[in-house]
Amino acid sequence: MTNRRTFIKSAAGLGASLSLFANFKARAQERPAPRRPLILCSRGEEWAEKVLQPGWDVLEAGGDILDAVEKSAQVTELDPEDQSVGYGGLPNENGVVQLDASFMDGRTHNCGSVGALENIKTPSSVARLVMERTDHIHLVGEGARQFARAHGFKEENLLTDKSRKMWLRWKENLSDKDDWLPPKDGNYDLDKRPTGTINILALDSKGDLAGCTTTSGLFGKLPGRIGDSPIIGAGLYVDNEVGAAGATGRGEEILRTCGSFFVVEQMRAGKSPREACQALCERIVKINGGPDKVDFNDKIVAINKNGEAGCFAIRGPKNKPPEAAIITAAGIEIIKGSYLIET
Template sequence: MKNRRSFIKNVAGLSASLSLFATMSGQAKEKRAPRRPLILCSRGEEWAEKVLRPGWNVLEAGGDILDAVEKSAQVTELDPEDQSVGYGGLPNEDGVVQLDASFMDGRTHNCGSVGALENIKTPSSVARLVMERTDHIHLVGEGAREFARAHGFKEENLLTDKSRKIWLRWKENLSDKDDRFPPKDGNYDLDKRPTGTINILALDAKGDLAGCTTTSGLFGKLPGRIGDSPIIGAGLYVDNEVGAAGATGRGEEILRTCGSFFVVEQMRAGKSPTEACEALCQRIVKINGGPDKVDFNDKIVAINKDGEAGCASIRGNKNKPPQAAIITTAGVEIIEGSYLIETK
């Protein structure tokens, strides 16, 4: 897919940036023949093959799209080296890992999610069970954990030694007025609070869509904080008539713009996936008062019914553009998306 990462170099003002955003989107829009099946993940090259391949194997064998999405989502959830999702996720303020996830079936608009789930490695699987085995959509906290245990999920400590050390270093550096002293060595850069999420979006050979978003949320969050990831229409939305979208980054901004629903509706109105993702970036910047007021980042990914895929972020640069990855019959492909505000 054509690289659209550098469509804006510098942003002098909001109106100028949004105008240029729209102009460049129109110039770069590509038409492709429908590509089915397809799976997208919101990670780049480092994770693409290992996340996408397990789900692809399910689809290639004729399996159900929900099984494919779940299989790919579990890869990062079960990997202790990933500090943003599932086992080994970065903890909240109290040092407790609380996980969020959502699952949605485009064929039925059925959906399920869990929030502030503790001691269960694969919240994506629990979210799917909420969707399939209850008349509810959202379970949180102790209720979500009891539901998972009732369905045979094993409780385990999700805080790995690596995550614990990152949390402890963060606590030790919160204030120079307390009695904690950070170690003299160590290589944890906590100038920026780590965040992390993964979106899995899929389109099968029949044209059906499904998706999942899973996360450990904002590092050091207040206990019980729920971000956008488990909220249908914010961190994930799937519509079989149109397409699917998912979001990562600052969840509060995605929540107050109904981000993923907004992107799907932009595609319904005729925008390509990348154009629809760009439109959400524009909206978030606008409601925050312009580029000078934005000190956070959000990234949005999307696919449509024709198998087109795209992504965009609020902030980026030529050395670090937003990325997503897809897998089709042609293999794994890395997508470099567009960004609104050039950063150093």
């Protein structure tokens, strides 16, 4: 026989269980259904369809996630009008285009990268081959070029006329104490040194993740300079259990914070992609001594295992938030982020 005390205790336990179930159900309803497959690029509306659709076509046809990422990364690399990546990229101090790229497969944690690669239009493809065909992770300079040639890549001059003229104007205006004379029309903004990078992050229908970061680096950089883009854990990191992250902007700051790895670990601890990207921006500002000491910018993008996406940046105008773009079965969506420091 059940006495009154036992009944009350059992009823209280049942009530607690029902309460916990209700809370769990409420949390489950708050969490959006997984969006798989998904591809993200670190650019906004202008580039979204051009970059994302080729990779999406690969996934829709049942292709491998690495092929999808590579296909999307090649769009900007092969476009001579884009001065930040691949062909027509921003040259270094000597007027030579040196490219960096990294590739990572979340299923295996395998990764590959190239740095200071010359004369090859698609460094993302070379980085993937380093990952798949060697037991190394990083090849640079002449070694990276020879590796690309051995795998059939055609050597070409990457400096387009548009990029050459931009480099020449930069040289002519760099100092008023040298022998270079600026052009008479002289309409060139020297306060901003252009940078250029693109991140591609993908999640397939099985929940597997992969990513690529590709760049021509900082305009006018010292020959041989390597930024964060080809460094695994800095410009790119992918973990199949958690998510993926990539960075653009001032690479030195991403390098010294292990930026993309930091973002993935923030997501592992429970933060959303946007919150994790913000956490890295806050860390970078803090180690530089606060907002008044920050005269550079970084933008971070991320996706998680559930198909959520986010971005965040350090600086920018209030009316122009940082953007990323994703493509899913529902179509293309522009992801709006925010800034820590309004300019």
